[in-house]
Amino acid sequence: MRAYLNGNEAVATAVRLARAEVVAAYPITPQSTIVEKIAEYIADGSMAADYIRVESEHAALAACYGAAVTGTRVFTATSSQGLAYMFEMLHYVSGCRVPLVMAVTNRGLAAPWTIWADHQDAIACRDTGWIQLYVETAQEALDTCLQAYKIAAHPEVLTPVMVCLDGYVLSHTEEIVDVPDQEAVDVFLPPYRPEYAVDPARPIVFGIGAGPELYPAFKHYQHQAMLRAREIIEDVDREFAALFGRSYGGLVDPYYCDGAEVVLVLMGATAGTAREVVDDLRRRGEQVGLLRLRSFRPFPVAALRSVLAGTKVVAVLDRDCSFGYEGVLATEIKAALQGANVPGTPEVAGFTGGLGGSDIRPEDLAGIFRRCLEAVRRRDRGESPAVSGGCSENGKAEGINLWLS
Amino acid sequence: MVKLKELPGNELVQGSYACAGCGGILAVRMALKVLGPETVIVTTPSCLLGVTTFYPQLAFKVPCVNVTFPSTAAAISGVVAGLRRRGKSGVKVVGLAGDGGTVDIGLQALSGAIERGDNFIFICYDNEAYMNTGVQRSGSTPPGARTTTTPVGRAGRGEDRPKKDMLAIVAAHNIPYAATASIGYPQDYLTKVQKAMETEGPAYVQVLAPCPPGWGYSSHLTVKLARLAVQTGQWPLAEYEGGRLTVKEVANPRPLNEYLALQARFAHLLASK
Numbered sequence: 001m002r003a004y005l006n007g008n009e010a011v012a013t014a015v016r017l018a019r020a021e022v023v024a025a026y027p028i029t030p031q032s033t034i035v036e037k038i039a040e041y042i043a044d045g046s047m048a049a050d051y052i053r054v055e056s057e058h059a060a061l062a063a064c065y066g067a068a069v070t071g072t073r074v075f076t077a078t079s080s081q082g083l084a085y086m087f088e089m090l091h092y093v094s095g096c097r098v099p100l101v102m103a104v105t106n107r108g109l110a111a112p113w114t115i116w117a118d119h120q121d122a123i124a125c126r127d128t129g130w131i132q133l134y135v136e137t138a139q140e141a142l143d144t145c146l147q148a149y150k151i152a153a154h155p156e157v158l159t160p161v162m163v164c165l166d167g168y169v170l171s172h173t174e175e176i177v178d179v180p181d182q183e184a185v186d187v188f189l190p191p192y193r194p195e196y197a198v199d200p201a202r203p204i205v206f207g208i209g210a211g212p213e214l215y216p217a218f219k220h221y222q223h224q225a226m227l228r229a230r231e232i233i234e235d236v237d238r239e240f241a242a243l244f245g246r247s248y249g250g251l252v253d254p255y256y257c258d259g260a261e262v263v264l265v266l267m268g269a270t271a272g273t274a275r276e277v278v279d280d281l282r283r284r285g286e287q288v289g290l291l292r293l294r295s296f297r298p299f300p301v302a303a304l305r306s307v308l309a310g311t312k313v314v315a316v317l318d319r320d321c322s323f324g325y326e327g328v329l330a331t332e333i334k335a336a337l338q339g340a341n342v343p344g345t346p347e348v349a350g351f352t353g354g355l356g357g358s359d360i361r362p363e364d365l366a367g368i369f370r371r372c373l374e375a376v377r378r379r380d381r382g383e384s385p386a387v388s389g390g391c392s393e394n395g396k397a398e399g400i401n402l403w404l405s
Numbered sequence: 406m407v408k409l410k411e412l413p414g415n416e417l418v419q420g421s422y423a424c425a426g427c428g429g430i431l432a433v434r435m436a437l438k439v440l441g442p443e444t445v446i447v448t449t450p451s452c453l454l455g456v457t458t459f460y461p462q463l464a465f466k467v468p469c470v471n472v473t474f475p476s477t478a479a480a481i482s483g484v485v486a487g488l489r490r491r492g493k494s495g496v497k498v499v500g501l502a503g504d505g506g507t508v509d510i511g512l513q514a515l516s517g518a519i520e521r522g523d524n525f526i527f528i529c530y531d532n533e534a535y536m537n538t539g540v541q542r543s544g545s546t547p548p549g550a551r552t553t554t555t556p557v558g559r560a561g562r563g564e565d566r567p568k569k570d571m572l573a574i575v576a577a578h579n580i581p582y583a584a585t586a587s588i589g590y591p592q593d594y595l596t597k598v599q600k601a602m603e604t605e606g607p608a609y610v611q612v613l614a615p616c617p618p619g620w621g622y623s624s625h626l627t628v629k630l631a632r633l634a635v636q637t638g639q640w641p642l643a644e645y646e647g648g649r650l651t652v653k654e655v656a657n658p659r660p661l662n663e664y665l666a667l668q669a670r671f672a673h674l675l676a677s678k
Contacts, residue, residue, distance in 0.1 A: 021490045024483060050486040054479060055517035062476035062514070066447065066483025069470055072490045074483075088473050198468045198484065200443050200496055207471030209459040 005177040007170035010138040011077065011103045011163070012037035013177075014145035016047045017185040018101075021072040021192075024052035024063035028082040029115045030167040031105040035077055057082035061089035061102075068098045069206045071197030073149065076100070079167060080107035080121045087125065093160050094129030095222065096207050099152035099194075100160040101145060102130075106268070106319075107167040108356040116357020117167035119267065123296075123320040123328050129222055131161040131229055132296040134267040138175045140248055141165045143240060146180075149189055150236045157229045159222070164296075166269040168357065180244055188243055230298045251300035253292040256282060257307050260289035262372040265308075265333055266317040267293045270360050277365040288369050299332060305340045308333075312379060313372040313387060314346045317365075318405075319354040326405030327352045347375065349387035353402030364402050371404075407595040412438045421464040422456040426624025428614030428631060429453055429530040431588050433501060436528055436612075439598045440497055442467055445488070447481045448501045449474045449511070452537040453530070475510045477502045478518035478527065485523045497602060500527040504545035505535045507611070508569045519578040519607045526601045527609045529571070532616035540619045544569040547639070550670045552619075557673040575609045576645045582608040583645040589613075589631030593642060593653075600646075613640045621669020630667060637664040 005013065011034050015023070023042075025035040041047035050067075054060045057078050064074045078086060083104055093100055104122050108114040122132055133148065135141045141163065148161040165171055196204055210218055234250035241247035253271070256278050257263050264274055271292040281288045291307055293300075308314050314337070318327025325331065330350025337345050351368055354360040375387045387404065417437035423430035429452055437444065446469040448454055454471055457464040472480040477500045485498050502511050507529035515527060534552045535541040542552040546564045551557045555564040575583045582604040586594035594612055601608035615631050617624040634640035635655065642653040665671040 022483065022486045024486075050490060052482050052486055053521065054482070055513060055520075056479075058473075058475060059479035059482075059514050059517055062472050062479035063483035063486070065472060066470060066480035066485075067487035067490075068483070070484055070487025070491055070493075072487040074487075089476065092473055197491075198445050198470065198488070199493075200445065200467060203466055203468045205458045205460075205463050205465065205469045205471065207458075208463070209454060209471075211459065214460060 001179045003177055003179050004174050005138055006172050006174045007138040007141045007165045008033040008105065008172065009037055010142035010177050011145055011165070012041070013179055014142045015075045016041050017180060017182060018073065018146055018149050018189055019191070020049055020075040022050045022052065022064065022067035022074045023076065024054050024060045024067070024074070025076045026054055026057045026060045026078070026082060028057070028079045030107060030171045031077045031079040031082070031103065033171070034103055034105070057085040058089055061086045061093060064100055065089065065093050065096070065098055068100055069198050071192065071194050073192040074100055075102070077103040077105065079105045080109055083121045083125060084109060087128070090125055090128035090130060092207065095218070097158040097222070097225070098160060099158055101148045101152055102160065102162050103145065104162045104164045105167050105171045106164050114356040115167070117169055117319070118355045118357070119164070119319040120321070120355070122162060122164045125162070126297060126328065129159065129226065131159055131226070131298065132164055133161060133294055134164045134296060135170065136269055136271045136292060138170060138173070139177045139246070141170060142177060142179070143244065143246055143248070146185060146189060147236050147240055151229060151232055153192055153194070154232045155195070157225050157232050159225055159229060164268070169269045184243060188240065226298050230295070230300055233295055248294055251295040252303045252307060253294055254307050255290040255292070257289035257291055259287060259310070261287040261312045261376050262315060262369055263289045263291050263308060263311045264315045264317060264365065264368060265291045265293060265329065267296060267329065268319065270317065270319070270354065273360060273362055274365050277362050277369065281366070281369055286369070286373060288373070293329070299336070301336045301339070304333065304336050308337060308346060309340065309342060311346045312376045314348045315368050315372045316348060316350045317360070317368065318350060318352045321352050321355070326350045330405055347387065349375070350405035351402060352405055358401045360402070407439060407592060407599050409592055417442060417466045418457060418464050419466070420462065422459070422462070423452070424617060424624065426617040426627040428588050428616060428627050429503070429532055430456065431627070432528070432530040432612045432614045435588065435591055435595055436598045437467070439595050440499060440602060443495060444497045444499055445470065445484055446499055446501055447472065447477055447484055449477050449506045450537070451503045451506055453501055453503070455537055474506055476514055477506060477511050478514040481525045481527070482518050482521060482523050485525055498525045500525060502529055503536070504529060504531040504533060505543040508544045508571050516578065519575060519580050522606050524606055526598070527607070528598070529609070529611040530614040531611050532614045532619055534619055536616050536619040545571070549674050551673060552670070563670070563673065571611055572643055572645060576650065579648070580609055580645070581606045583610070585611045585641060585643045587613040587631045587635050587640055587642065589628050589635065590642065597644065622667050626667055630664070633659065633664040633667070637661045639664055
């Protein structure tokens with residue numbers, strides 16, 4: 001069925017189709033309309049679930065954790081300050097290997113207070129042990145939530161998943177979305193019945209303590225599971241494609257990267273703008289491409305290396321900043337390519353922009369490509385190839401909204 | 406009224422690392438005899454977690470869900486909802502937290518869970534300070550008590566604020582049942598646990614659980630102090646039921662000195678000038 005849905009409605013639809021049984025959430029802009037929609041589904045009888053009206057985000061995740069260990073499929077959603085407030089619980093859930101799914105409608109963090117999109121909230125949770133998948137469209141938000149339940153609960157993964165969608169640009173913008181049939185989703189996602197659950201007939205402790213002799217083993221297993229998730233994410237995407245006819249490439253989503261001299265790497269809805277810019281530059285004969293990173297954790301090192309190895313300059317656009325250094329994604333791409341240890345490793349130019357909802361316009365992305373292509377020309381002439389100069393086509397030197405790290 | 410002689414002999418918590426004379430583990434051990442095996446415990450980082458759930462020495466013979474310090478009652482709501490979805494509504498969900506995990510960092514979550522009316526029992530074992538981290542004061546520390554964050558010196562005279570009135574706080578939520586108890590009066594305590602268990606909706610029991618290292622007394626005095634606290638009027642045995650508060654009268658109160666003199670935490674109050 002085709003429906004006109006925004007990103008948040010698409011997420012709520014996925015949660016209904018996944019037959020989530022317990023939902024606990026606390027309101028925060030721009031996430032709130034997800035859980036409002038779910039509350040409507042429960043009220044009109046189209047979804048059989050308990051909705052726990054908690055008093056904070058910290059409690060939301062604690063309640064989801066409590067419900068999940070009883071062996072129920074659960075859901076929560078948050079943004080920004082709410083995600084920051086959950087930080088302590090994030091580690092508990094992942095360390096306990098509870099396969100929760102949470103939507104994060106990405107929004108910047110205060111101060112200054114903001115309600116608009118960037119990725120700082122989720123990026124700041126990089127090392128909490130959660131899988132992070134970033135989506136480009138409302139359709140992908142719906143499909144990725146369904147995939148997320150399958151990935152998280154895979155016996156070799158057992159790791160929670162954040163489905164990250166840009167605030168407003170995705171969360172509040174309608175598009176035509178193909179809503180799968182319930183019967184097909186039921187085939188893809190059978191009921192969640194984990195091997196270990198709260199049961200007085202078989203007493204188990206969830207959330208044990210562990211001394212120095214055992215703690216590292218638990219963390220090592222957690223790490224191995226996250227690494228294994230790289231294959232499972234790809235498998236699940238293929239399985240989804242076979243059933244529903246849509247695929248997102250699993251870990252990375254390359255666009256015109258074959259033979260490209262310059263590839264722009266980014267995450268989220270900005271990819272939509274970037275595709276237009278790549279199309280335009282390609283028409284003008286420029287060898288440029290786009291690599292949309294879908295899985296930020298686990299980090300798809302091998303996939304990135306294989307796509308980026310032949311390029312001359314890799315531009316990275318971060319909607320986040322590790323203050324005092326650079327955009328986080330830029331650092332990670334540099335490290336991934338450095339580790340490849342192949343001759344002709346491309347130069348990586350990190351740009352930070354789109355913070356707190358500031359627009360990333362086609363001309364901004366064109367400006368990034370122009371500067372990188374100029375560096376390629378300098379390299380071809382045997383000159384110093386470093387990417388430099390102004391960001392925007394309109395001649396602004398170092399833009400306040402978009403800067404070279 | 407619970408009959409102590411009729412309580413089951415088998416233990417549902419056994420082999421813990423608790424200190425000799427620990428009032429907290431005694432409170433939990435006794436309560437589980439009334440609650441029985443169809444129980445799920447929800448608890449947080451505390452002495453209790455430290456002494457019962459360090460892998461691989463797991464002391465509970467009932468399921469136990471550990472969660473972050475502020476979250477006991479929030480996780481309880483999740484467990485209650487999950488068990489309902491799984492068709493296991495008959496399983497009792499019991500929160501266990503110390504005084505810090507109840508009256509301080511756990512208060513917001515407890516308020517939320519009581520307000521939601523979830524069916525659970527919350528037992529606060531009150532040893533009147535943060536014992537697990539080394540005897541720092543909590544909102545439940547009595548006035549005058551020396552702790553590591555209310556030291557006694559030229560300018561300091563121990564804790565300078567009254568104990569938080571937690572019973573009044575839960576009563577203000579219109580909770581169906583709430584009580585205070587002492588491990589020194591097991592029949593009274595366990596009868597209150599039984600009533601909490603039979604209550605439809607949230608129920609709260611705050612049980613005094615003396616702590617030998619934290620209070621500074623010899624471990625064989627735990628029960629004696631738990632009784633003296635009541636007999637000297639320091640720990641009222643109260644019940645809030647059907648909107649009415651009743652407090653057990655102490656017929657012949659004993660001098661406060663008898664209670665204070667046995668504990669190092671109050672020594673400065675009694676020292677001669």
